[in-house]
Every structure is written in C-alpha cells, then in structure tokens.
Amino acid sequence: MEGLVNFLNDIAIAGSWLLPTACYIAACMSFLYAVWGMWQQRQPQNPFVGKPWIPYVALVLSGAFAAFDRILTKAAKSAKLDMQVSLNSSSPTGYTGNTSPISGAGPHDAILQIVRDFSLFFQTFGAWVAFFALVSWQGAMTGKNNRTKLGLLCQFALGVVLLNPVKEANWLLSYWPH
Template sequence: MEGLVNLVHEIAVAMGWLLPTACYAAAVSCLIFSLVGIYQYYHPTIQALQDKPWLPYLSLVLCGVFASFNVILTKSTASAGTDVQVTLGDAATSYSTADSLITGTGPKDAILAIVKDFALFFQMFGAWTCFFAVLTWFAIQRGRSNRERLGCGIQYVFGVMLLNPVKDATWILSFWP
C-alpha cells in the first residue's frame, strides 16, 4: 500500500504545481478576451458581441477570479464550515501514512486511515474540479457548451467538499452503525 500512496502523492504534487499554471493561463486568456470584446463592442464596424454586450465585462471579472483562485477556494471552504487554507503552487511535499490499517476499533478507523493517506490527492482533485466548474460555466455563458448552469454549481460544491476529505469522510461514516 505504501507504493500506491507514494505514487498518488507524487501525482497530487504534480497536480498542485500545474493548477496555478492553468489558473494564470485562464486569467490571461480571459483578460485578452475581455480587451478584444470591449474593443469590438465600441468599434462601430464590428458586430461580434452585439447580442451579449456584458460578456467582456464578465470575462474581466473571471480574470480576477482565476488570478486569485486560491482566495476564492479558501472563502468557499470557509462558507462550507471548514478552516482549510488553500495555497496554489505550494503543495505539501511530505506526508505521514497511517501506522497500520489494523489499528483502531473497526472498519471506520481503517477507512479514515486510508482517506488520511490519500488526503492530498483528494484536495487537489477537488481544486481541479472547482477550476473546471468555473471554466465550464464561462463556456456556457459564451454559448460554447450545452451543459446546464446548475450542473456547474453542483460540480463546484462537490469540489469544495473534496478540499477537506477527512471531515467529509468522518461525517459520512457517522451514518454507519
């Protein structure tokens, strides 16, 4: 099990280093889209965004969202009732595995030990889920995706839930008799 934990931990560290790059790339692309859209809107000969004049300004707001994505995720986790501080590009490089899956009083303790071992991967997966939820929501606003807006909201909520996997696993296991 230790080899699997090591592999998943390294994947999570790689995800932690790639997420800021993706956030800043999305912020720059939103800024460029916003500047081009504002120019096209105020230029009388170009009719590109006449049906959605608010879209460049929304893109400008999303530029700020992507540039400060760690603050947005931290505030989202605070709204969920946790005290997780999200930092981008500062993934943990060390971890502690559970001593043994046999220690404890039953299967609940074994499941919590496994969740603690894979917590960094769950956290990074949750952050990526939130990133893609916001990105897809913007694609819906632009008319590039046929998904529902509510689905992006649900995806974002589940991504925030994954940012604190131990608390969520403890809550789910509380229903187990």
C-alpha cells in the same frame, strides 16, 4: 498500499504545481478575451449583439482565476471546512510505514485511515474540479458548451467539499451503523 499512496501523492504534488500555472494562463486568456470583447462591441461586426455583458463577466473571471486560491479559501470557509488554500506550496503527506493502514476497531476507522492517507490527492483533485467548473462556466456563458449554470455550481461545490476529505468522510461515516 505504500506504493499506491506514494504514487498518488506524487501525482497530487505535480497537480498542485501545475494548478497555479493553469490559473494564470486562464486569467490571461480571460483578460485578453474581455479586452477583445470590449473592443468588438465598438465594431459593426459585433459578435455580442444579444449578450453585451460577456466581456465584463470575462474580466471578472480573469480576476477569479488570478485569485483562485483566495476564492477557494473563502468558499471553504463558507462551507465551514476551516482550511487555508495556498497555490504556492504543497505539503506532501506520505505513507508512514510504521503504522498499520487498517488500524482501529472496525471498518469505520479503516476507511478514515485510508482517506487520511489519500487526502493530498483528494485536495488536489478538488481544486482541479473547482478550476474546471470556472473554465466550463466561461464556456457556458459564451455558448461554447451546453453546461447548465446549476450543474457547474454543483461541480464547484463538490470541488470545495473535496478540499477537506477527512471531515467529509467523518460526516458520511456518522450515518454508518457501528
């Protein structure tokens, strides 16, 4: 178990280092798309004839990608997760060899310990899920994919929920009979 936890924590740290880069690349691409779209609206071959709001929404998404950590923090506070999301630092949580991974009085405690061990991976995965929800929303807005806005909102909400997996595991296990 120690090797798997350390391996997934290393993957999570790599993902947490790549996420700010992906956010800033997406912000730059959205900003360039917004500027190009605003310029195209003045041209006779305007591709946004029926959807003149698309360049302006791309400009808003550019800001959302640039401030992605603050967006996730506000979404986590709205979900009462009491988390501060930061994209410029990672706090690795490795496996501690002196404690038993299955400790406690039953499966409830064992599951909570496993979730605690893998929490960094869940947090990074949740941030990536929320990031791809925003990327897919831009594609749905422009008509490049066939995703529904409600499905993307649910995907973003799932990403926010995964930011604090221990709290959500406690909530799910509260329905588990002891």
